Amino acid sequence: MTPLAKRRRRGFILLETLVAFAILAVMLAAAYRITGSGASNLARAEAARDVLEALQSEMDATLSGPPLTPGADTAALGPGYQRLRTIRRVRAIGQSGGQIALFRIEVAAYRNGDTAHLHPVLSLSTLRVEREGSGK
Template sequence: MNAERGFTLLETLVAFAILSLSLGIILQIFSLSAQTSRSVEIQQRALAIAQSQIDQELAQLQLNEGEDRGRVDERFSWSSEIRRYQFPDQEGRINDQIQAYRITVSVRWDDSSEQALSLSTIRLQRQ
């Protein structure tokens, strides 16, 4: 008696179901990975723009209080603000010759208030 045994229809259906679920999960992982990678790339670009704007402000010999705005391309817009800064334990100037200024740069992308990044620094300046 030569009995050859193959897969039953039920075994084949279970194998296809497992394969389908596995492929669906793998595709979701790849999709999430691509979205995360794109999001990180955008945030790194925004960080580079903010750092560049702060560097430009720090390169000035004299800081003046005020605000400025601009666009880098269609996607990114930035705003900067320079204000006198008072340390929590100090009143007014540090001394008669030195004043602290806080520089804040915010970068937004996709014209959204939810998609934003801000950097701040403090610079001491002789008066």
């Protein structure tokens, strides 16, 4: 092999190495972005799970608690959130032993900055039937 051919071959190897490093850098950057977004998604999912558990506890306490009174109230719900519980009387049916009332219960979580309660992060709702009057 002539000295000129060796020099060309050496230059070609350097060019191949630079291209390989560039490709590796692009692949590592893509892997870093995917890993970073995965960790971010995991943190958001864990926060949503915590809010859901807190709302479910609120709903369970409301369903198993004393007779319902229509209205709305707010309270703190973990760091960064507040909950709004709304109880509405949907229907009442009179019977000889009293009345049967149907209530709609809604429990929603809002971020602390959402004071107008426009955009719930999560919301649960259910119905509860109660007998009112004598023979309660």
